[in-house]
Amino acid sequence: MVADDYDVIVVGAGGDGPVAAWKLADAGLSVLVLEAGPFYGNEKWPKPSEEPGGAVSSSVADLSGELLDEQFTTREFEMVNKLLFGPADHERGFWFRKFPGDGAILQCAGVGGTTLHYTGCHPRAYPASIDEQGHWPIDYADLLPYYWEIETMCEVTPAPVTAKEELFFRGAAAAGWPLLHDHNVTEPGYRPQPNAIRQPDPKLHVDAGYDGDFTYPEVQGDTLALGNIAGNPHPRGAPYEEKAKRSSNVSFVPAALATGNVSIRPNAFVTDIRTETPLGDTPSVTGVRFRDTWSGRTERVDAEVVILAAGAIETPRLWLNADLPRNEWVGRGLTIHFGDNVMGLWKADDLEERLGKGTVDQHEGQDIAARFDYPGLGMLQTVGTTPGVGAILGFGASASGFTFQNDPTDAPWDTMGRLAGPELKRLLAGYPRMLQILVVSDDRPHRRNGVTVTPGLADEHGPIPVVNYEPSEGDQKRRDELATIAADILREAGASHVHRSDSPPTALHVHSTMRMGEVLDEACEAHDVDRLFVADHSALSNGVGGANPTNTGQALAARTADKILERYF
Numbered sequence: 001m002v003a004d005d006y007d008v009i010v011v012g013a014g015g016d017g018p019v020a021a022w023k024l025a026d027a028g029l030s031v032l033v034l035e036a037g038p039f040y041g042n043e044k045w046p047k048p049s050e051e052p053g054g055a056v057s058s059s060v061a062d063l064s065g066e067l068l069d070e071q072f073t074t075r076e077f078e079m080v081n082k083l084l085f086g087p088a089d090h091e092r093g094f095w096f097r098k099f100p101g102d103g104a105i106l107q108c109a110g111v112g113g114t115t116l117h118y119t120g121c122h123p124r125a126y127p128a129s130i131d132e133q134g135h136w137p138i139d140y141a142d143l144l145p146y147y148w149e150i151e152t153m154c155e156v157t158p159a160p161v162t163a164k165e166e167l168f169f170r171g172a173a174a175a176g177w178p179l180l181h182d183h184n185v186t187e188p189g190y191r192p193q194p195n196a197i198r199q200p201d202p203k204l205h206v207d208a209g210y211d212g213d214f215t216y217p218e219v220q221g222d223t224l225a226l227g228n229i230a231g232n233p234h235p236r237g238a239p240y241e242e243k244a245k246r247s248s249n250v251s252f253v254p255a256a257l258a259t260g261n262v263s264i265r266p267n268a269f270v271t272d273i274r275t276e277t278p279l280g281d282t283p284s285v286t287g288v289r290f291r292d293t294w295s296g297r298t299e300r301v302d303a304e305v306v307i308l309a310a311g312a313i314e315t316p317r318l319w320l321n322a323d324l325p326r327n328e329w330v331g332r333g334l335t336i337h338f339g340d341n342v343m344g345l346w347k348a349d350d351l352e353e354r355l356g357k358g359t360v361d362q363h364e365g366q367d368i369a370a371r372f373d374y375p376g377l378g379m380l381q382t383v384g385t386t387p388g389v390g391a392i393l394g395f396g397a398s399a400s401g402f403t404f405q406n407d408p409t410d411a412p413w414d415t416m417g418r419l420a421g422p423e424l425k426r427l428l429a430g431y432p433r434m435l436q437i438l439v440v441s442d443d444r445p446h447r448r449n450g451v452t453v454t455p456g457l458a459d460e461h462g463p464i465p466v467v468n469y470e471p472s473e474g475d476q477k478r479r480d481e482l483a484t485i486a487a488d489i490l491r492e493a494g495a496s497h498v499h500r501s502d503s504p505p506t507a508l509h510v511h512s513t514m515r516m517g518e519v520l521d522e523a524c525e526a527h528d529v530d531r532l533f534v535a536d537h538s539a540l541s542n543g544v545g546g547a548n549p550t551n552t553g554q555a556l557a558a559r560t561a562d563k564i565l566e567r568y569f
Helices: 018-026 064-070 076-083 127-131 140-153 163-174 253-259 314-321 348-355 387-395 423-431 473-492 550-569
Strands: 007-009 031-034 189-192 262-265 268-276 282-292 296-310 339-345 370-374 378-383 434-441 450-459 461-466 499-501 530-532
Touching: 007 473, 018 253, 018 378, 018 550, 031 296, 064 262, 076 282, 076 473, 127 268, 127 339, 140 370, 140 550, 163 189, 163 348, 163 370, 163 378, 163 434, 253 262, 268 296, 268 314, 296 314, 296 339, 314 450, 314 461, 339 387, 370 473, 378 550, 387 423, 387 434, 434 473, 473 499
Parallel strands: 007 031, 007 296, 031 262, 296 530
Antiparallel strands: 189 370, 268 282, 282 296, 339 434, 339 499, 370 378, 378 434, 450 461
């Protein structure tokens, strides 16, 4: 059972919360981690979506690779239902979050959070986004020791190259861009993606001629079979901690449990932050109240320090629903890496000339294994998908309507918008000869964008988050420039047809709604509530320049843990 009090409570076991829990527990503190979703791959919950199971996990011996194999099938529709934001009992439906227009918010519930579906991308922030944009109260140099710590823990290395990456690199080089080698990117160029995925077994090299099983222990490390968006339990048969993708449930959660000082309570949705205000001074946190998502029972637990790590949507929602001081920047300043998709289609003969085979085979390799960085604009990434996911991302939605409504005469792409009918069939028939590029822009914090709550829209946990987002003119220009660069790279790589989606705003990377320098001080402690800290992507002061945010979020969480030890223990 959950004890009555701890040194520290961490609200959320997603990408960042387990980092702080591990660091604090390793220093000898007692830590309770409360997670709204289920705990997959844990023997205390052998059927996590069918029955309540145990109350708490406090031992690394509870973790089971066999259970994770059983529960993470990588079947797309099944895994979407498992991982999207909602209670463990999927019969109760998802937790609704309101987002404008045709866009969407991608949130995951469960120990591991959004790292359960992320593609392992672990680059650092662009230094200029921290040192030159004027949003951050700390310097890029302050994060460097924590980047090294996180990258070591997550075994971050350059992604292996398959045909789709080689094609992208050829196009980028032909377009005149240089190959980058530094972790700290200050100039535009292309490079392999720094991924928190173990390197593939050498026997899987194209020249090795391996023809055996792809299960553990015959194969160790990545199996180059995609699957990261659907949880990635590969290699099958591996112990829990030997899975290739170093999502937080596989890396930081076992390390935290191994300290003997951490208890993880899934199916626990925190609904209130408790404080006391002695002598009319600044309130000080005393604990939280949470609701068991199976039984509906509410419980209270106390702590010396509370860390909010529920994510950039749920953390401000919790603050706004609790009896906490009003701060005009709580929930404001949302950045989502306002993105787009640009896709290329090749003729088989042209691919034979460039790759030595007539197909791109984007289903082979790691999901995202090549990138183009442009500090000040954002980034481009190749995306390997199955046909269904590729069709949704590339053709399924557009802010410009259908392709027949758009005239691409003066544009660097042949079609733009949503595809349907014969044109959709033609392009999807060429899926083996197709490459998709994800455009990820450096959108900036604006006060109008963010998370609010409305009393008339509520669920069992109180008023729900209402997300508002409208890109600025500058955000639009940065995205358009990146889309043009993407089209040029595809053309230089020999694509015969280029399609741009002009995607509606979609919150895939979500940050900066509880910003350092506004809501939080330089240690990520709330200005208005003592002993209340934030250790998730909401604490980021901006969108880190458009780079994938996981590495920076985890590095900042590790730094925040050190600051907590300095201030209160």
